[in-house]
Every structure is written in C-alpha cells, then in structure tokens.
Amino acid sequence: MSVLVNKNSKVIVQGFTGSEGSFHASQMLEYGTNVVGGVTPGKGGTQHLEQPVFNTVADAVKETGADVSIIFVPAAFAADAIMEAADAGIKVIICITEGIPVNDMIYAKKYVRAKAGVTLIGPNCPGVITPDEAKVGIMPGFIFKKGRVGIVSKSGTLTYEAADQIVKAGLGVSTAIGIGGDPIIGTSTKEAVELLMADNETDAIVMIGEIGGTYETDAARWIKETGNKKPVIGFIAGQTAPPGRRMGHAGAIIGGADDTAAAKMKVMRECGLHVVESPANIGDTVAKALGKVLV
Numbered sequence: 295m296s297v298l299v300n301k302n303s304k305v306i307v308q309g310f311t312g313s314e315g316s317f318h319a320s321q322m323l324e325y326g327t328n329v330v331g332g333v334t335p336g337k338g339g340t341q342h343l344e345q346p347v348f349n350t351v352a353d354a355v356k357e358t359g360a361d362v363s364i365i366f367v368p369a370a371f372a373a374d375a376i377m378e379a380a381d382a383g384i385k386v387i388i389c390i391t392e393g394i395p396v397n398d399m400i401y402a403k404k405y406v407r408a409k410a411g412v413t414l415i416g417p418n419c420p421g422v423i424t425p426d427e428a429k430v431g432i433m434p435g436f437i438f439k440k441g442r443v444g445i446v447s448k449s450g451t452l453t454y455e456a457a458d459q460i461v462k463a464g465l466g467v468s469t470a471i472g473i474g475g476d477p478i479i480g481t482s483t484k485e486a487v488e489l490l491m492a493d494n495e496t497d498a499i500v501m502i503g504e505i506g507g508t509y510e511t512d513a514a515r516w517i518k519e520t521g522n523k524k525p526v527i528g529f530i531a532g533q534t535a536p537p538g539r540r541m542g543h544a545g546a547i548i549g550g551a552d553d554t555a556a557a558k559m560k561v562m563r564e565c566g567l568h569v570v571e572s573p574a575n576i577g578d579t580v581a582k583a584l585g586k587v588l589v
Contacts, residue, residue, distance in 0.1 A: 297444070297469040297489045297496070298386050298413065299362055301427040306354045306384075307332035308375045309366035311342050318366065318390075318432050319343055325429040330358040351375075351382040364421065364430050365389040372417060373398035380409045388430050389416035392476065399478035406480060414480025420450035420472035431472065441466015443580055444490035446483055447502035448475050448509070449531060452573055456500050459577025464586065468496040475504070483509035484516050491522050498525045498584055500576060501567070505532035506553050511561045518565035525583035527576060528567040530555040 299305075305322070309315040310332020320343055323329050331346040331354050338349030348354040351363065363384045367375040372391040379387045387406065394402075394417050406414045415422055421431015425438040437454050439461045447453040453472050460467055471486045473479055483503060490496045503510035510530060517526055533555040552558075562569050568583050570576055 296424045298422050299428040299430050303362045304330045304360045305362045306360040315366035325435045327428045351378045355382045362386045369393045373402040376402045377405050380406045387414045392418040416474040418476040419474035424469045439466040442497040444468045444496040444499045445470035446486040452502045456576045463577040463581040484513040487513045501528045514562045514565040526567045527579050528562045528569045530558045
C-alpha cells in the first residue's frame with residue numbers, strides 16, 4: 295500500500311510545455327513516473343517529451359485515464375487549474391505554484407473539498423514521492439530510498455534533509471508529502487499524518503513544521519487523542535523568528551504566543567512526539583524510536 299501516488303498512478307502535467315513544466319516533467323519521466331501526457335491550452339494534438347498534449351484536463355482524462363495532476367501554472371491562473379482538474383475527475387491534485395492570491399485559494403479549496411474523493415496537495419509545495427514508484431514533484435529523487443518511514447513537511451528543503459538522514463541511518467522512506475507553505479493549502483499536516491498512520495507500509499512518521507498557524511499542534515493533539523502507536527518525530531523550523539515577521543514561506547509568520555516554535559514543540563512533547571531541537575538529529579531519532587542500532 296502506498297500513499298497518494300504509486301507506480302500505477304497516471305500523471306498529467308498542467309502547464310506541460312512551459313519551462314518549469316517541461317524541466318520537471320522530464321525529471322519525473324526519467325525517474326520512472328507514469329506521466330501519460332500534459333495540458334497546454336491551444337497546443338492540443340501535439341507531442342511534447344514524446345507524450346501527448348491536450349487542450350483541457352477533461353480531454354486528457356478521457357484519452358489517458360489520468361488520475362493524478364501536477365500543476366506548473368502561473369499564480370494568476372493556478373486556482374482555475376486546480377478547479378479544472380477537480381472537475382475533470384482527477385483524484386490527486388498537486389500544485390507546485392507559489393503565491394496564488396489568497397482569495398483565489400480560499401475559493402479553490404472550498405471547491406475541491408466539495409468533490410468527493412479529491413485530495414489537493416499544495417500550493418507552494420515540493421510534491422509527493424513514493425520512492426522507486428512515482429515522483430510527482432520537484433524533489434531530487436536520488437535522495438529518496440524505499441523504506442518504511444513517512445514524511446510530512448511544510449518545507450521542501452527540510453523534506454530532502456530528513457530523507458537523506460533517514461537513508462543514512464539505514465532506513466528508507468515510504469511516502470514523503472510536502473504539504474506546502476502558502477497561507478491557504480489543500481491538505482493539512484493532520485490530514486497527511488492520518489494518511490500515513492493508516493498506511494500498513496509506514497512504521498514511523500517524521501513531521502516537519504514551522505512557525506505560524508496550528509497545523510502541527512492540531513496534528514499532535516489528534517495523534518494523542520487517537521492513541522496511534524506509530525512513533526512520530528517532530529521538528530519545528532523558525533525557533534529564532536521574531537513575532538510579526540515572515541520567515542521564508544508566506545504562511546510562516548508568528549501571529550501570537552501559540553504560533554511560536556517553542557509553543558508548538560511544547561505541545562508536541564506533551565502529546566508524546568519525539569521532538570528534536572535541530573534537523574541534524576532527525577535520522578538518529580527515527581532510528582532510536584524504531585529501536586534500530588546505528589553502526
């Protein structure tokens with residue numbers, strides 16, 4: 295069992311023929327991801343990267359049976375691209391685009407939520423990878439090796455760091471989900487953790503968050519309330535961030551005492567998570583939580 299994407303996923307790329315879409319689609323194809331085509335309005339009927347191009351997502355789904363879409367569309371049009379994918383029957387929508395207007399995303403998120411069985415990851419995310427099966431995103435695939443540790447992260451860079459440490463600890467990754475760093479995102483930390491908790495091929499979860507909002511504390515409290523037995527290793531970025539100043543992601547801003555890294559880490563500890571003070575300790579902590587002895 296895998297989470298969200300696997301070797302059987304049929305992936306299309308929205309914004310297929312643009313520079314970003316072209317580059318990352320070629321990387322996904324090289325990784326072995328089952329990319330079955332892409333969408334660029336006005337270029338339907340042509341070929342790109344030896345794959346068919348369609349004018350609409352509906353056309354792509356009809357012709358290829360696509361069930362996953364990755365979006366590389368400019369911010370002004372990305373919310374429409376998300377809703378188009380949901381309308382066409384895509385089940386997993388992964389939006390890489392950063393800086394989509396908040397009002398657009400509020401509407402798009404509500405629209406997607408009304409569609410049964412549709413999951414939106416992002417925007418402003420690195421994507422989702424199930425190692426050795428499917429890379430649907432912009433992450434460097436060579437870092438990820440197959441294993442039984444799931445990753446949920448708001449930070450692309452820290453996702454890669456965690457994966458590298460997990461592999462160097464002699465372990466591997468089941469699925470890594472980059473949920474995105476914009477103020478309005480489709481899937482929360484808690485929802486991503488729920489997916490990995492339900493996955494019988496995931497034995498432990500690394501949960502990486504940042505200042506601002508309540509995503510991580512909501513997830514931690516859910517973990518405690520449900521009594522899940524899988525160990526969860528947590529880290530919060532932004533421990534030195536001053537109140538009121540954005541640090542990196544648009545959503546990473548301290549709005550109150552509960553938004554600080556220290557406050558979140560306190561709640562996570564109280565809920566039984568293995569909290570690390572530095573990302574450098576993620577790999578060792580995962581290994582110890584699983585009872586593994588590092589050589």
